[in-house]
Amino acid sequence: MLSAAIELFASFFKIGVFGFGGGFALIPLMQQTVLGQHWLSPAQFLSAIAIGQMTPGPVAISATFVGFHVAGIVGAVAATLGIFLPSVLLTGALMATYTYVRRYPAFHEVLGAVLAAVVGLIAGVTWRLGVQAITGFVPAAIALAVAIGGRRFRVNYGLLVAFGALAGVLALRP
Amino acid sequence: MGTESASATRPGAWAYAVTCLKIGTVGFGGGYAVLDLIRAEVVERHRWLASEEFDDILAAVQLVPGPTTVNLLAAVGERVSGWASLVLGVAAVILPSFAIVVGLTSLYLRYSNAPIAIGAMAGLAAAVIGLMVAVTLELGRDVRRDILHWAIALVAFAVVAFTTVNPIWLIVAAAAAGGIKLALRRH
Structure with missing residues (x-):
């Protein structure tokens, strides 16, 4: 249990350090680790992201699901500390230095290139998980409605996720 | 840091944590909705920061990995009352979601069939x-509209969609490409 907790902490800490580009940028990195370690199946990973999206907090909280699944409440705490600790440490470091960092043009050049990679990564993981999740007309219609609602009409993400759950109960129940 | 702030009052770490707890409880949906909520609390309600100062910090935290809301609240906490607010604020904003996920995961494990x-x-x-x-x-x-940036995005897409290469390497490689491009332009 303890070794599992340490491994969860270390894995999610590494993900947190490289998660440039906001909360969703963590999803491709989490997917790689969580499926690679066989901590969750692809379907369970989608559930983890969905449950993360059903909370008031950032989607990174999906790490808590993974930790709980692997090693109970101790695992949940370890994974949560791991994913958020880099934010705390690096934001603290930024606040001490950012007046200098921000004026340094190399930083923007590098960050622009990283953002391009992040967009590609999120698109890639969407493709990979989409193949699993979009199994017919109804899931495709739900995904399309959510994409348009979120992008075009700026509907609250929490409401969109609730809509998905309701539509699933009504139309995708076995 | 923060002595030049326009705000009149400074929260203690606990007062800041209480505000973060509130944001972490009612901030359903993420994204813009939460950023607006944080601005309403920090700038309009409590007047801990001037609006321009808030925008400045919001731009700066894009440089840091991790969820924008968490980084923003960490940075605002550090700015208005130091490290204790940074740490307690982050813990407070995550706590409600942590409890919800633990609860939902227990239900999920029991009823997923x-x-x-x-x-x-x-x-x-x-x-x-x-x-x-x-x-x-x-x-x-x-994403900047040029060949380098679109090529990076396309390679990143293909690698994640069709291979099991660790995406961390792509982030490192993209950062290196950005650095090399800058170095070439200077010489």
Whole structure:
């Protein structure tokens, strides 16, 4: 249990350090680790992201699901500390230095290139998980409605996720 | 830091944590909704920061990995009352979601074979894919329109979609490409 907790902490800490580009940028990195370690199946990973999206907090909280699944409440705490600790440490470091960092043009050049990679990564993981999740007309219609609602009409993400759950109960129940 | 701030009052770490707890409890949905909520609390309600100062910090935290809301609250906490507020604020904003996820995961592990749960999870999975499409398009707007940046995005897409290479390497490689491009331009 303890070794599992340490491994969860270390894995999610590494993900947190490289998660440039906001909360969703963590999803491709989490997917790689969580499926690679066989901590969750692809379907369970989608559930983890969905449950993360059903909370008031950032989607990174999906790490808590993974930790709980692997090693109970101790695992949940370890994974949560791991994913958020880099934010705390690096934001603290930024606040001490950012007046200098921000004026340094190399930083923007590098960050622009990283953002391009992040967009590609999120698109890639969407493709990979989409193949699993979009199994017919109804899931495709739900995904399309959510994409348009979120992008075009700026509907609250929490409401969109609730809509998905309701539509699933009504139309995708076995 | 922060002595030059325009604000008149400074919260203690606990007062800051209470505000973060509130944001972490009612901030359903993420994204813009939460950023607006944080601005309303920090700038309009409590007047801990001037609006321009808040925008400045919001721009700066994009330089740091991790969720924007968490980084923003960490940075605002550090600015208005130091490290204790940074740490307590982050813990407070995460706490409600942590409790919800632990509760939902317990339910999920117990009832994931019930037909209603299977239907709900299938609908949720489809909705998450839709959200990720929306996020990709949203972030894609900010990608610079040149061959280098589109090539990086395309390679990143292909690697994640069709191989099991660790995406961390792509982030490192993209950062190196950005650095090399800058070095070439200077010489």
